[in-house]
Amino acid sequence: MLSNFKVIKAEWRIIIATVIAYIIPGIVTAVGSAVAWWIWLLITLGAVCTLYVRIQGYSRYRKWRKGIADKTRAQNRAIAEREIKAILRIVINAVPGKIPARANVMLIDEKEQLYIAYQEGMDSAEDLTLRWEKYVGSCGDAWGSGKQRIADLDSIDETTLEITWKMDAEHRARTSKVKSIISTPIRDIDNRDILIGVLNCDSSETLSRSRLNEEAFRTTMVKYVEIIVGFLRLGRIIKEEGDDGGEGI
Numbered sequence: 001m002l003s004n005f006k007v008i009k010a011e012w013r014i015i016i017a018t019v020i021a022y023i024i025p026g027i028v029t030a031v032g033s034a035v036a037w038w039i040w041l042l043i044t045l046g047a048v049c050t051l052y053v054r055i056q057g058y059s060r061y062r063k064w065r066k067g068i069a070d071k072t073r074a075q076n077r078a079i080a081e082r083e084i085k086a087i088l089r090i091v092i093n094a095v096p097g098k099i100p101a102r103a104n105v106m107l108i109d110e111k112e113q114l115y116i117a118y119q120e121g122m123d124s125a126e127d128l129t130l131r132w133e134k135y136v137g138s139c140g141d142a143w144g145s146g147k148q149r150i151a152d153l154d155s156i157d158e159t160t161l162e163i164t165w166k167m168d169a170e171h172r173a174r175t176s177k178v179k180s181i182i183s184t185p186i187r188d189i190d191n192r193d194i195l196i197g198v199l200n201c202d203s204s205e206t207l208s209r210s211r212l213n214e215e216a217f218r219t220t221m222v223k224y225v226e227i228i229v230g231f232l233r234l235g236r237i238i239k240e241e242g243d244d245g246g247e248g249i
Contacts, residue, residue, distance in 0.1 A: 018047040077235035080231040088119065095217065101203040102201070102202055103119070104199075105117050105138055105197060106197050107185050107197040107232075108143075115130075115132075115142060116130075125135055127174045136167060139198045148182065154207070180205060181212070183198050184199045184222060186232075
């Protein structure tokens with residue numbers, strides 16, 4: 001940003017100097033001799049033409065810089081999204097029980113609800129498009145409390161899901177196959193008090209079989225959260241302070 005300002009400042013210095021160089025001699029000539037007005041007019045026209053050319057050049061320069069910036073952002077986003085998907089596959093492979101599992105990264109939308117932004121193993125899942133409020137379900141509770149949450153859903157009845165986990169009928173029905181889950185909050189790099197999403201890993205197997213509650217795996221989830229937030233920044237998928245180009249929060 002600073003380098004762009006210096007370029008703009010330098011460009012306008014050249015323009016002003018050019019105008020002065022053309023117009024001042026013209027004014028002196030015109031004042032000195034009424035006959036020389038036509039010379040002053042030609043010089044003035046030259047100054048206007050020069051100014052126009054320089055402005056056009058600056059405009060083309062700005063478009064070129066914007067094109068380069070847009071291309072770089074698109075490339076960075078593609079890299080970031082590819083790496084986030086790769087991390088989700090690593091998380092699934094690291095599940096202690098070595099059983100089928102799923103993983104996803106949830107971000108916060110403009111309505112202050114969690115949604116699945118990236119996922120692995122959920123292409124046709126019933127709960128793929130669900131939105132989650134704070135303290136609703138394991139992910140919502142991790143978001144609201146700012147703490148890692150683990151749930152053995154196989155041992156929880158419908159009443160507990162409704163009252164304790166605040167899940168309505170739709171959420172209960174569309175997640176009925178999930179028997180165990182671990183949810184880890186994703187925090188902003190610069191301000192650890194700000195939560196920007198949740199990393200989830202779940203399974204259709206019970207907690208005793210998936211073993212998502214093992215300490216080593218819980219630590220693994222925290223480690224990968226730190227990597228994921230870096231890629232979210234790289235791809236400008238989330239906003240940085242003073243940045244209007246991000247998405248998701």
